[in-house]
Amino acid sequence: MSKFFLRKEFWVGASPSALRRLSPLGHQQRLLSSLSFATFDVEEISGSQPAEVHNFVQGKWTKSSNWNTIVDPLNGEPFIKVADVNEMEIKPFVESLSNCPKHGLHNPFKAPERYLLYGDISTKAAHMLSQAKVSDFFARLIQRVSPKSYQQALGEVYVTRKFLENFCGDQVRFLARSFAVPGNHLGQQSHGFRWPYGPVALVTPFNFPLEIPLLQLMGALYMGNKPVLKVDSKVSIVMDQMMRLLHQCGMPVEDVDFINSDGKTMNKLLSEAKPRMTLFTGSSRVAEKLAIDLNGRIKLEDAGFDWKILGPDVNEVDYVAWVCDQDAYACSGQKCSAQSILFMHENWAKSSLTDKMKGLAERRKLEDLTIGPVLTVTTEAMLDHLKSLLEIRGSKLLFGGEALENHSIPKIYGALKPTAVYVPLEEILTEKNFDLVTKEIFGPFQVVTEYKDDQLHMVLDALERMHAHLTAAVVSNNPIFLQEVIGKSVNGTTYAGLRARTTGAPQNHWFGPAGDPRGAGIGTPEAIKLVWSCHREVIYDFGPVPRGWEVPSST
Numbered sequence: 275m276s277k278f279f280l281r282k283e284f285w286v287g288a289s290p291s292a293l294r295r296l297s298p299l300g301h302q303q304r305l306l307s308s309l310s311f312a313t314f315d316v317e318e319i320s321g322s323q324p325a326e327v328h329n330f331v332q333g334k335w336t337k338s339s340n341w342n343t344i345v346d347p348l349n350g351e352p353f354i355k356v357a358d359v360n361e362m363e364i365k366p367f368v369e370s371l372s373n374c375p376k377h378g379l380h381n382p383f384k385a386p387e388r389y390l391l392y393g394d395i396s397t398k399a400a401h402m403l404s405q406a407k408v409s410d411f412f413a414r415l416i417q418r419v420s421p422k423s424y425q426q427a428l429g430e431v432y433v434t435r436k437f438l439e440n441f442c443g444d445q446v447r448f449l450a451r452s453f454a455v456p457g458n459h460l461g462q463q464s465h466g467f468r469w470p471y472g473p474v475a476l477v478t479p480f481n482f483p484l485e486i487p488l489l490q491l492m493g494a495l496y497m498g499n500k501p502v503l504k505v506d507s508k509v510s511i512v513m514d515q516m517m518r519l520l521h522q523c524g525m526p527v528e529d530v531d532f533i534n535s536d537g538k539t540m541n542k543l544l545s546e547a548k549p550r551m552t553l554f555t556g557s558s559r560v561a562e563k564l565a566i567d568l569n570g571r572i573k574l575e576d577a578g579f580d581w582k583i584l585g586p587d588v589n590e591v592d593y594v595a596w597v598c599d600q601d602a603y604a605c606s607g608q609k610c611s612a613q614s615i616l617f618m619h620e621n622w623a624k625s626s627l628t629d630k631m632k633g634l635a636e637r638r639k640l641e642d643l644t645i646g647p648v649l650t651v652t653t654e655a656m657l658d659h660l661k662s663l664l665e666i667r668g669s670k671l672l673f674g675g676e677a678l679e680n681h682s683i684p685k686i687y688g689a690l691k692p693t694a695v696y697v698p699l700e701e702i703l704t705e706k707n708f709d710l711v712t713k714e715i716f717g718p719f720q721v722v723t724e725y726k727d728d729q730l731h732m733v734l735d736a737l738e739r740m741h742a743h744l745t746a747a748v749v750s751n752n753p754i755f756l757q758e759v760i761g762k763s764v765n766g767t768t769y770a771g772l773r774a775r776t777t778g779a780p781q782n783h784w785f786g787p788a789g790d791p792r793g794a795g796i797g798t799p800e801a802i803k804l805v806w807s808c809h810r811e812v813i814y815d816f817g818p819v820p821r822g823w824e825v826p827s828s829t
């Protein structure tokens with residue numbers, strides 16, 4: 275088949291056969307019947323055969339009076355119908371959440387067998403995800419709604435599976451491990467327990483349709499909470515199918531509610547059902563609003579204007595250029611961990627690094643989704659931002675800076691070539707430019723700058739002035755340099771060393787912002803315990819009362 279035909283077929287409607295070619299399983303049949311949990315064949319979803327996303331509440335799948343139509347990000351065809359709950363329809367969700375007591379569905383003193391149940395559910399779900407046809411189903415479904423390369427989508431499924439494997443067997447109960455401290459007298463001992471919040475809410479974004487909601491959802495459940503889950507409607511189809519898989523793996527149907535609605539309805543649900551804790555992953559703007567609306571009962575994994583600093587020691591230029599390319603442009607830059615600014619030591623600036631980055635960026639193509647639609651920023655907005663940056667004295671376009679061509683990505687979404695713009699460090703730091711330069715563009719866009727040895731303090735000043743502190747990379751094997759930068763910065767997930775990156779945190783790395791008491795984490799046992807449980811201390815004091823004890827004088 276000619277290249278031309280492939281390309282054309284791609285834009286005219288992402289036909290099932292063209293889409294199938296994106297997956298290495300290729301023409302191997304994905305029989306719907308062989309995926310007992312799935313309600314559609316992922317390759318067949320199209321304008322003429324739209325898939326449906328339902329809600330799940332009080333143990334049942336439900337529809338609603340309104341349907342929200344999601345368009346195919348590759349061709350604008352309305353291809354998914356989401357049952358959209360409106361403000362008049364939230365009652366069952368409010369009741370369901372309100373039925374869960376503050377002490378949760380389980381805790382160390384109540385239904386401890388449920389810790390084991392969740393170990394079993396994790397074992398089964400991990401096993402299902404380890405089957406090629408199941409992981410392919412989810413990888414392709416992710417690609418359909420949040421376009422990224424097959425490898426990136428499969429990576430998301432892999433992280434999810436590994437996470438589930440980490441919490442098989444007794445590992446869920448070990449999350450609720452308590453400790454004891456001897457008391458002051460015989461019979462007294464203090465015990466610290468991990469306690470659930472009870473009814474909780476979980477709101478997750480479009481960019482990791484499986485990894486973020488699943489990891490957080492399971493964390494919430496492991497610790498004994500009852501969550502209501504809301505995923506960005508553009509991608510909630512993925513968790514609709516995952517919920518079905520979890521039910522098959524033995525998850526009690528009363529344990530999780532799943533709602534699709536607009537933000538206003540969700541806000542109403544939260545204010546009426548009063549979850550004891552809400553985990554929000556998404557934009558800082560919404561995060562700040564929710565923090566007020568929910569009186570601070572919230573944990574956040576919000577935006578990141580994530581930085582990478584290349585230290586004075588230049589080594590492995592090809593490798594470092596490749597990591598920069600992945601960090602800035604994989605998933606079209608739509609990772610909260612994406613590299614937004616690169617501070618290069620002048621030694622790197624003299625190397626071939628930026629040329630190599632340009633070469634790598636130019637390899638990316640829409641055909642395999644190594645570059646693709648930007649779901650929350652339009653092409654125009656990205657080009658306008660670029661224009662404003664190019665007005666700064668001394669700035670220049672390094673590469674990209676143009677809209678993608680020959681595509682049918684709808685206008686509501688962005689389509690930009692991987693872009694890097696150089697802005698001088700002195701200019702970044704000015705009062706006038708700082709906010710502009712450090713504005714996060716959730717797309718394939720990065721700022722590059724350069725510093726000299728005696729300007730490291732200016733780089734550190736820039737880090738100090740930034741607002742979000744999610745991921746960071748310090749690319750150097752010089753321990754003194756690393757010490758200086760790590761000691762004077764705060765980002766929650768910081769990679770250090772020649773192979774440092776900002777993205778691609780697997781389930782075994784804590785991932786989350788630091789420097790904010792509301793900061794949440796995802797992935798590790800520590801993240802689960804911090805986000806989804808609180809400390810409860812039970813102080814046993816059995817006696818005996820000392821022989822001969824007498825009532826003392828009042829104090």
Ligand SMILES: N[C@@H](CCC=O)C(=O)O
Nearest residue numbers: 486609611777778779796
């Ligand atoms: N593992 C993903 C982030 C998941 C977000 O919570 C990354 O490293 O970009």
